[in-house]
Amino acid sequence: MSLDAPRSDPFKSLLQLTAGDLTSEQRIRRAIEVGREYLGVDNGVLSYTGEGRYEVVETSIESGPYAAGAVVDLDGTWCRHVVGSGETVGFADATDSEYRDDAALETTGIYCYVGAPVDVDGETYGTLCFSDAEPRSDPITDRERDFVSVLAEWVGAELERQKHYTELxxxxxxxxxxxxxxxxxxxxxxxxxxxxxxxxxxxxxxxxxxxxxxxxxxxxxxxxxxxxxxxxxxEGADVGERTEVALEALVRDAWDTVQTRDAALTVDIAPGTTVVADQMRLRRLLENLFRNSVEHGGPGVSVTVTGDERGFAVADDGPGLPPAVESALAAADTENVKSFGLGLLVVQRVVSGHGWDLAVESSDAGTRFAVTDVNTAEPIYHDLDG
Structure with missing residues (x-):
């Protein structure tokens, strides 16, 4: 292929892969095609090279020792140089390069080759290589090497994402x-x-x-x-089903389920206020806030709940939260919140699961949990006939 021949921009083609509605396998196969077309060679192969073997994961080759699923000895391939050095290796004609006497020339029959390492989670997974049984008249340029390196990084990131998705x-x-x-x-x-x-x-x-x-x-x-x-x-993901919940009735119902001892409840909620929420989880949030106030507020703590269409707040006149707890809640630091008990973690997860905002203010005069942005989602109802 002449270097002056018009080519499509390979980087633009690579960006289009991320925007397309393709599976991970389809994206990798298309990436191989993008590289093969750009370099003007017949073959493109993604390999796994663990445990000293060369296993073909994805390829444009339809038959023979390098077809999909084939396993050969890594020592007989050009890719062993990539794995050994951890760097991109390329030549347009093996007989006109430092690899002219390499055993891989005989075992593979490949004269033109460009390969780069593919890393997953910081470790070598295998290689991405492009090759041809015929030498290429034009030398492999630095730009082409760089593109194969970038393409290998992209494939590695795709494999890493696929691995993490499977693990999840x-x-x-x-x-x-x-x-x-x-x-x-x-x-x-x-x-x-x-x-x-x-x-x-x-x-x-x-x-x-x-x-x-x-x-x-x-x-x-x-x-x-x-x-x-x-x-x-x-919790942690969107809660899914939401309905309009009468806030005041739910507050009083949640209070009745908590052992409130000598605590006092004051409710100051605008008449008719509703919250678009999963009712059971919102009730659990309120129960945990009430329980937290009663358990840590001391005898006779007073709890006040206010609310309107913009949100609601639960406040008490107890001694306040330890600074570490307040900081962890403000930063949505799950690990630290978890260390202070399940109740506050439940509160945090219910809020995040609904996509709400949580603000916490605490001092010697008491603590206030304010939940806002509560009615931004439309109610979702089950189709009872479906």
């Missing part, structure tokens, strides 16, 4: 299995323990009844923690 899918499958175990295998015996404890409480009095009461409270807390773990397993 497998993790999600394991997570689904785990949540199923938690939901069924733990909840069932726990429900039995709660039931028999309540029956025993009815049959005794005095100190024994007090002890059973403590057992019942502990079992109830375990039940709440299991529910929180299940919530955490589902």
């Amino acid at each position: 899918r497998e993790q999600n499958e394991r997570l689904d299995e785990f949540t199923g175990i938690v939901a069924h295998d733990l909840r069932n015996p726990l429900a039995g323990a709660i039931g028999f404890t309540e029956l025993a409480q009815e049959l005794v009095s005095g100190q024994a009844a007090d002890f059973l009461g403590r057992v019942r409270n502990s079992l109830g807390r375990m039940e709440s923690m299991i529910a929180e773990c299940l919530i955490l397993a589902k």
